[in-house]
Amino acid sequence: MKDLIKKAAEDLIKAKHAIALSGAGISTESGIPDFRGPSGIWSKDPEAEKRAYQSYGKFLEDPKEYWEERLSAPSLLGDLDRAEPNPGHCALAELEKMGILKCLITQNVDGLHEKAGSRNLIEYHGSYLKLRCSKCGSRFSIEEIDLEELRREEKLPPLCKCGGVIKSDVVHFREPIPVDAAKRSQEEAWRCDLMLICGTSAVVYPFAQLPRLAKKHMIEKETKTESGLYVVKQVPAATIIEVNAEPTPLTEEGISDYLIQGKTGEILPEIVQEVKRIVI
Numbered sequence: 001m002k003d004l005i006k007k008a009a010e011d012l013i014k015a016k017h018a019i020a021l022s023g024a025g026i027s028t029e030s031g032i033p034d035f036r037g038p039s040g041i042w043s044k045d046p047e048a049e050k051r052a053y054q055s056y057g058k059f060l061e062d063p064k065e066y067w068e069e070r071l072s073a074p075s076l077l078g079d080l081d082r083a084e085p086n087p088g089h090c091a092l093a094e095l096e097k098m099g100i101l102k103c104l105i106t107q108n109v110d111g112l113h114e115k116a117g118s119r120n121l122i123e124y125h126g127s128y129l130k131l132r133c134s135k136c137g138s139r140f141s142i143e144e145i146d147l148e149e150l151r152r153e154e155k156l157p158p159l160c161k162c163g164g165v166i167k168s169d170v171v172h173f174r175e176p177i178p179v180d181a182a183k184r185s186q187e188e189a190w191r192c193d194l195m196l197i198c199g200t201s202a203v204v205y206p207f208a209q210l211p212r213l214a215k216k217h218m219i220e221k222e223t224k225t226e227s228g229l230y231v232v233k234q235v236p237a238a239t240i241i242e243v244n245a246e247p248t249p250l251t252e253e254g255i256s257d258y259l260i261q262g263k264t265g266e267i268l269p270e271i272v273q274e275v276k277r278i279v280i
């Protein structure tokens with residue numbers, strides 16, 4: 001384990017364009033339930049899952065009712081406003097500040113990476129702290145639009161300047177990934193030479209294609225053979241490191257180069273310490 005943490009730190013320092021992916025596993029340590037784990041939201045309440053499947057259809061059909069229902073329903077994720085980033089979130093923000101991590105793509109909608117200070121952040125499935133225009137894609141913070149007042153004045157749904165109807169930024173089932181997030185994520189996955197995967201088994205598509213895309217990217221590298229000749233070989237462009245509690249399909253399919261098994265809240269800070277030890 002110690003050896004792998006050291007290796008990850010060295011690989012991160014060497015990388016020219018390191019990026020990270022994160023998923024529910026990094027936030028469960030902040031008390032936010034995941035969806036499909038043993039005590040996940042959907043596992044415990046299949047009816048809530050059914051309702052969630054209907055959200056996007058409802059928005060398209062009757063956005064006023066969509067908003068009225070959302071404003072009266074309790075949050076599925078519990079009291080998100082009280083949740084705080086944990087050492088795993090902070091470690092990723094610190095790696096960005098050190099100039100090592102260039103981008104973070106998260107599946108989480110809890111806003112904790114932003115709270116921890118990550119700036120070049122792609123919230124692939126949106127954020128519960130934001131709203132998004134369904135027509136032009138503009139985003140607004142939830143403070144910018146007083147939804148309760150609009151409800152009292154019978155002015156729901158909120159409308160954008162462009163005339164488009166505003167929905168939650170959170171991407172619902174059956175809703176396509178917002179074009180900007182999808183495009184930037186693909187570019188980053190293709191461009192990176194290191195991908196640090198934190199707390200996600202990456203099985204939900206289309207997010208799941210990102211590590212597979214990085215794996216597919218081969219580059220030509222000149223290497224010296226034993227007889228002293230130089231030959232050009234096809235090698236993977238990116239080193240893929242997994243930090244997950246258990247092996248995942250990424251481990252089993254050989255997508256990741258190595259797995260550091262454990263809690264992201266413990267392993268990621270150790271990687272940061274090791275990076276500092278080497279660099280300073």
Ligand SMILES: [Zn+2]
Binds near residue numbers: 133138160
């Ligand atoms: Zn708009």
